[in-house]
Amino acid sequence: MPPPPLLLRNVRPLGATAVDLLVQDGRIAALGPALEAPAGCVVEEGGGALLLPGLVEGHTHLDKTLWGLDWYRNEVGPRLVDRIDNERAFRRASGHDAAAQSLALAKAFLALGTTRLRTHVDIDTEAGLRHLEGVLRTRDAMQQVQQIQIVAFPQSGLLGRPGTAELLDEALARGADVLGGLDPCAIDGDPVRSLDLLFEIAQRHGRPLDIHLHEPGAMGAFSLELILDRTAALGLQGRVAISHGFCLGDLPERECEALLARMAKLGVALITSAPAARAVPPLLACRRAGVTVLGGNDGIRDTWSPYGSPDMLERAMLIGLRYNLRRDDELAIALDCVTEAGARGCGFEAYGLAPGCRADLVLVEAQTVAQAVVARPPRRLVVSGGRVVAREGALLPGVVPA
Amino acid sequence: MPPPPLLLRNVRPLGATAVDLLVQDGRIAALGPALEAPAGCVVEEGGGALLLPGLVEGHTHLDKTLWGLDWYRNEVGPRLVDRIDNERAFRRASGHDAAAQSLALAKAFLALGTTRLRTHVDIDTEAGLRHLEGVLRTRDAMQQVQQIQIVAFPQSGLLGRPGTAELLDEALARGADVLGGLDPCAIDGDPVRSLDLLFEIAQRHGRPLDIHLHEPGAMGAFSLELILDRTAALGLQGRVAISHGFCLGDLPERECEALLARMAKLGVALITSAPAARAVPPLLACRRAGVTVLGGNDGIRDTWSPYGSPDMLERAMLIGLRYNLRRDDELAIALDCVTEAGARGCGFEAYGLAPGCRADLVLVEAQTVAQAVVARPPRRLVVSGGRVVAREGALLPGVVPA
Numbered sequence: 141m142p143p144p145p146l147l148l149r150n151v152r153p154l155g156a157t158a159v160d161l162l163v164q165d166g167r168i169a170a171l172g173p174a175l176e177a178p179a180g181c182v183v184e185e186g187g188g189a190l191l192l193p194g195l196v197e198g199h200t201h202l203d204k205t206l207w208g209l210d211w212y213r214n215e216v217g218p219r220l221v222d223r224i225d226n227e228r229a230f231r232r233a234s235g236h237d238a239a240a241q242s243l244a245l246a247k248a249f250l251a252l253g254t255t256r257l258r259t260h261v262d263i264d265t266e267a268g269l270r271h272l273e274g275v276l277r278t279r280d281a282m283q284q285v286q287q288i289q290i291v292a293f294p295q296s297g298l299l300g301r302p303g304t305a306e307l308l309d310e311a312l313a314r315g316a317d318v319l320g321g322l323d324p325c326a327i328d329g330d331p332v333r334s335l336d337l338l339f340e341i342a343q344r345h346g347r348p349l350d351i352h353l354h355e356p357g358a359m360g361a362f363s364l365e366l367i368l369d370r371t372a373a374l375g376l377q378g379r380v381a382i383s384h385g386f387c388l389g390d391l392p393e394r395e396c397e398a399l400l401a402r403m404a405k406l407g408v409a410l411i412t413s414a415p416a417a418r419a420v421p422p423l424l425a426c427r428r429a430g431v432t433v434l435g436g437n438d439g440i441r442d443t444w445s446p447y448g449s450p451d452m453l454e455r456a457m458l459i460g461l462r463y464n465l466r467r468d469d470e471l472a473i474a475l476d477c478v479t480e481a482g483a484r485g486c487g488f489e490a491y492g493l494a495p496g497c498r499a500d501l502v503l504v505e506a507q508t509v510a511q512a513v514v515a516r517p518p519r520r521l522v523v524s525g526g527r528v529v530a531r532e533g534a535l536l537p538g539v540v541p542a
Numbered sequence: 543m544p545p546p547p548l549l550l551r552n553v554r555p556l557g558a559t560a561v562d563l564l565v566q567d568g569r570i571a572a573l574g575p576a577l578e579a580p581a582g583c584v585v586e587e588g589g590g591a592l593l594l595p596g597l598v599e600g601h602t603h604l605d606k607t608l609w610g611l612d613w614y615r616n617e618v619g620p621r622l623v624d625r626i627d628n629e630r631a632f633r634r635a636s637g638h639d640a641a642a643q644s645l646a647l648a649k650a651f652l653a654l655g656t657t658r659l660r661t662h663v664d665i666d667t668e669a670g671l672r673h674l675e676g677v678l679r680t681r682d683a684m685q686q687v688q689q690i691q692i693v694a695f696p697q698s699g700l701l702g703r704p705g706t707a708e709l710l711d712e713a714l715a716r717g718a719d720v721l722g723g724l725d726p727c728a729i730d731g732d733p734v735r736s737l738d739l740l741f742e743i744a745q746r747h748g749r750p751l752d753i754h755l756h757e758p759g760a761m762g763a764f765s766l767e768l769i770l771d772r773t774a775a776l777g778l779q780g781r782v783a784i785s786h787g788f789c790l791g792d793l794p795e796r797e798c799e800a801l802l803a804r805m806a807k808l809g810v811a812l813i814t815s816a817p818a819a820r821a822v823p824p825l826l827a828c829r830r831a832g833v834t835v836l837g838g839n840d841g842i843r844d845t846w847s848p849y850g851s852p853d854m855l856e857r858a859m860l861i862g863l864r865y866n867l868r869r870d871d872e873l874a875i876a877l878d879c880v881t882e883a884g885a886r887g888c889g890f891e892a893y894g895l896a897p898g899c900r901a902d903l904v905l906v907e908a909q910t911v912a913q914a915v916v917a918r919p920p921r922r923l924v925v926s927g928g929r930v931v932a933r934e935g936a937l938l939p940g941v942v943p944a
Contacts, residue, residue, distance in 0.1 A: 211909040214869045416818035417866035445868050446916045447859070457849070461860070464819035466847050467616045507613040514848045 142166050143527045147177045148501065151186035153493045155508045158188055163499040166526035170495055184528070186503060189520055190512055192475075193493050194255030194500025195452035196482030199350075199383050199411045199436025202242035202259040202278065202288075203271040207441050207450075209241075214446055220326075220354065224296060227443045228266060238274030243540075245440060246278050248450040250286050251535045253502035255524045256488045257286060258350070258436070260293035260320050263311050265301040272311050279315075281540055285524040289486055291350050293320030297327040298334050305337055312345040321351035324363050331363055339370045348379040348487065350411070353387065356419075360387020364399060371406045378407035381485060383436075385410050388426075389419030396422065397429065404430035409485035412477075413438040413455070414462035423463045427473070434485035435459050435477035452478040453504075453516040460513055471510035499526040544568050545928045549579045550903065553588035555895045557910045560590055565901040568928035572897055586930070588905055591922055592914055594877075595895050596657030596902025597854035598884030601752075601785050601813045601838025604644035604661040604680065604690075605673040609843050609852075611643075616848055622728075622756065626698060629845045630668060640676030645942075647842060648680050650852040652688050653937045655904035657926045658890045659688060660752070660838070662695035662722050665713050667703040674713050681717075683942055687926040691888055693752050695722035699729040700736050707739055714747040723753035726765050733768055741772045750781040750889065752813070755789065758821075762789020766801060773808045780809035783887060785838075787812050790828075791821030798824065799831065806832035811887035814879075815840040815857070816864035825865045829875070836887035837861050837879035854880040855906075855918040862915055873912035901928040 146163040153159065153171065160175040161168060177183055204227070206212050216226045230236070242259070249257055261275045272292065279288040292311035294304050298321065312319060319342040324331035342349050355363055364387060371380045382403075388396050388410070403410070409432040410421055426433045435455050440448030449455070453475075459465070460474040483491035490498040501523040506512040522530035529539045548565040555561065555573065562577040563570060579585055606629070608614050618628045632638070644661070651659055663677045674694065681690040694713035696706050700723065714721060721744040726733035744751050757765050766789060773782045784805075790798055790812070805812070811834040812823055828835045837857050842850030851857070855877075861867070862876035885893035892900040903925040908914040924932035931941045 211913045213910070214912070215871075216869065414818075415866075416816075416860070416863040441916070446870075446873065446912055447863060447868075458818070458863070461818040461849060464817075466849075467618065468848075469617075471848065508615070510616070510848060511613045514843070 143525070145178050145181040146499070146523065146526055146528070147175060147181050147183045148186050148191070148503075149183060150188050151191040151503060152188060153191045155190055158186075161191070161501070163523070163526045166499055167490070168493065168495050168497045168499050171493070182528070184521060189503040190506040190509070191493065192253070192502040192504065192512065193479050193491065193497075194502060194522075194524060195253045195478050196434070196486065196488065197249060197254050197257040197436055197452055197478070198434035198482045198486055199413065199438055200257065200259050200448075201262075201439045201442065202245050203238040203261045203275050204442040204444070205241050205245045205440050206443070207241060207245040207248060212443060212446075214443070216443065223444050230443050231267065238271040239277045240274075242275045242278040243281060245450060246282050246286060246288065247535055247540055250282070250522065250524065250539075251519070251530045251533055252451045253519045253522045253530075254450065254452050255286055255500035255522075256483060256486065256491070258289040258291060258318070258486045260291040260350070261316065262295040263292050263304070263307050264294065264296040265303045265307065266296075269307060269311060269314065272314065272316060276315055285527060285529050285539055287488060289317045289488075290315070291318040291320040292316035293352070294322055297322060298338060299328040299330055305341060308341055309344070312341070312347055316347075318348050318350050319345070321349060323353060323355050324366065325359050326355045331366055335366050335370055339374060343374060348381070349376070350381040350383055352383045353385050356387055357390040358387075360385070361391055361395060361399060368402050368406055368408065371408060376406075380406070381409040381411055383411040385412070385421050386419060388421035397425065400426055400429035400431050409434060411436055411485060412459070414459040416458070416462055420462060423459070423473070432481050432485045433477055434482040451516060453512060456513045457516060468508060468510040471513045474513050475509050500524050547580050547583040548901070548925065548928055548930070549577060549583050549585045550588050550593070550905075551585060552590050553593040553905060554590060555593045557592055563593070563903070565925070565928045568901055569892070570895065570897050570899045570901050573895070584930070586923060591905040592908040592911070593895065594655070594904040594906065594914065595881050595893065595899075596904060596924075596926060597655045597880050598836070598888065598890065599651060599656050599659040599838055599854055599880070600836035600884045600888055601815065601840055602659065602661050602850075603664075603841045603844065604647050605640040605663045605677050606844040606846070607643050607647045607842050608845070609643060609647040609650060614845060614848075616845070618845065625846050632845050633669065640673040641679045642676075644677045644680040645683060647852060648684050648688060648690065649937055649942060651854075652684070652924065652926065652941075653921070653932045653935055654853045655921045655924045655932075656852065656854050657688055657902035657924075658885060658888065658893070660691040660693060660720070660888045662693040662752070663718065664697040665694050665706070665709050666696065666698040667705045667709065668698075671709060671713060671716065674716065674718060678717055687929060687931050687941055689890060691719045692717070693720040693722040694718035695754070696724055699724060700740060701730040701732055707743060710743055711746070714743070714749055718749075720750050720752050721747070723751060725755060725757050726768065727761050728757050733765055737768050737772055741776060745776060750783070751778070752783040752785055754785045755787050758789055759792040762787070763793055763797065763801060770804050770808055770810065773810060778808075782808070783811040783813055785813040787814070787823050788821060790823035799827065802828055802831035802833050811836060813838055813887060814861070816861040818860070818864055822864060825861070825875070834883050834887045835879055836884040853918060855914060858915045859918060870910060870912040873915045876915050877911050902926050
């Protein structure tokens with residue numbers, strides 16, 4: 141049942157002049173001065189607040205989070221393999237519940253204005269499809285109020301544990317939206333075989349790809365070229381995303397720009413958490429080249445890392461800090477990474493503040509977009525698909541079925 | 543008039559077992575289980591909350607901030623000189639009020655638990671001592687509840703504008719606590735003459751030094767050596783601090799370590815905002831070498847930068863992110879930068895949670911120190927010098943004289 145019409149009075153879309161905004165059938169129907177409220181319409185007084193489109197999380201791991209649980213004491217070693225092994229041991233010992241945990245975090249995201257979200261979900265021969273089943277339950281529970289894209293992610297690699305490919309296959313058959321990949325050299329040790337198999341699975345299901353590429357420098361560039369070769373050969377323009385892509389932050393400028401030009405031509409998006417502690421892809425050069433760059437937390441409060449937050453305005457601020465974006469026009473880029481570019485990179489449809497778009501709306505007390513990014517003000521109101529779902533940072537009762 | 547005795551029941555100092563904490567005459571008198579409340583004692587129930595010592599801001603610019611004003615649209619160019627010139631033009635046009643602005647931000651710091659604070663104050667031939675006078679008023683107003691150290695800071699350089707040295711001299715005579723300096727090569731263009739003059743002024747007043755050193759790589763290392771030479775020659779062990787010290791993040795490891803060893807020997811502290819967008823001094827190597835590293839925001843919401851926050855737990859988090867501190871024992875280091883090491887580096891006395899220390903206390907809802915850093919929970923209670931000054935992030939009425 142679609143929600144009743146909703147009229148937001150006196151709101152400033154992305155800081156522009158105040159208007160009224162009318163929502164009908166869950167979509168934005170009109171924006172303009174002094175709109176008339178149709179019969180049965182709910183009216184919300186915006187009070188001149190800043191209006192943002194629903195925020196977009198481009199890369200997280202809902203299934204791993206310990207959000208809301210007792211504090212996890214992190215004593216993990218520094219290598220990638222330490223973190224993978226530690227997580228596996230933790231799960232064995234703790235009986236980690238991916239359904240409950242992913243739901244808790246998805247709700248926290250929604251309360252802070254994130255209405256669309258891409259999450260990777262671990263698929264491996266130890267956990268099987270248990271995490272997927274949990275996150276599918278969360279996706280169902282949130283269906284009306286949050287669009288969740290699930291990436292079937294081989295956290296332990298694709299080749300190392302026989303049976304993983306079959307599990308990914310089954311994950312896609314069961315409803316995962318995207319196929320994930322991971323470091324074909326550094327983790328799988330056989331990049332050609334790894335990527336050939338990965339692309340073959342994606343092709344069989346007609347699904348897009350989102351590949352974690354942590355590999356640095358020349359190794360990462362090598363893997364990236366292999367990925368781009370297959371994207372071109374298989375006609376997957378606009379269907380492949382690279383997560384992290386740290387190598388792009390290590391390369392000589394010309395090599396980097398050649399890769400970016402190729403990515404842009406093939407519509408390969410780049411998803412970054414903008415980590416402060418390592419080289420990152422050059423955001424402004426990516427955008428100049430025509431590569432869509434979107435932002436994400438990566439893991440939030442899990443055995444990998446204690447950091448992260450379901451507040452995507454905080455992620456925009458961290459992107460701004462990482463890339464030294466100080467001017468107002470630059471801070472608009474930081475916001476873009478968690479709004480328009482986020483939606484475009486993930487392929488979320490009917491996104492934005494124009495008539496016809498899904499009515500995913502966030503009201504905050506801020507004078508400008510730049511202020512919203514640096515101050516991360518409380519979310520006064522969150523609307524998803526035309527429904528008021530949260531006020532003052534708290535979900536309304538009944539928004540998510542019990 | 544000293545505040546009445548105060549008994550905090552059931553608090554966990556830095557996450558340790560719950561105790562009671564008794565404050566008398568503004569100092570911590572005792573910690574232990576089930577302490578008895580003396581006559582006339584105010585009792586606060588801690589409910590098992592985490593107890594932190596008052597937070598310490600090691601480097602900010604209270605006089606520059608636009609905190610609480612209308613949003614400032616930043617359209618500034620990228621160079622240091624662009625920012626200096628832009629600020630000067632802004633001040634001429636806006637009639638910026640350093641007294642009101644510094645007070646607003648100092649109060650925001652206190653409400654979030656910062657009881658000790660070092661601020662640089664611009665001294666130049668255009669503003670004269672106007673900023674100093676403003677911040678001196680703020681220091682007076684906050685005297686009972688916040689210790690503010692004022693650094694007389696030649697933002698436009700020491701040599702370029704004749705009359706600056708005399709103004710610094712006067713600033714110290716009028717009550718500035720510390721003498722500031724700035725890039726003796728890059729800004730002053732004559733490092734030997736600049737530093738000789740700077741140290742001469744400091745010596746004349748018997749004041750410590752805190753020198754902004756943005757200069758990168760070899761140039762910064764050269765200036766740093768000159769500073770250390772003078773520190774040694776004048777017997778200023780423990781009286782000199784370097785702010786930023788970016789060069790330490792650029793140098794080959796051995797050169798860096800040689801400088802750190804010398805800094806440690808001379809008791810030269812390093813103050814960092816841990817910026818995400820550039821090379822930074824190696825925190826762990828500094829600490830291993832015996833160099834005290836403390837944290838600060840640098841400017842907050844000013845014409846230089848829109849970023850920054852009076853929440854020093856957020857600064858600790860940003861330090862943690864910049865240095866990839868993920869383990870609980872590492873996050874304790876991030877907190878140290880805004881607590882113990884902060885106080886030590888600035889020379890704030892009677893600091894800490896031991897009997898005899900000034901009762902500067904912060905209660906937060908967190909299980910561990912690590913959680914306090916990454917979650918930055920609301921400040922349930924802030925005590926300064928034994929007085930309850932803030933609850934739930936808001937100053938109590940009457941804490942700061944109107």
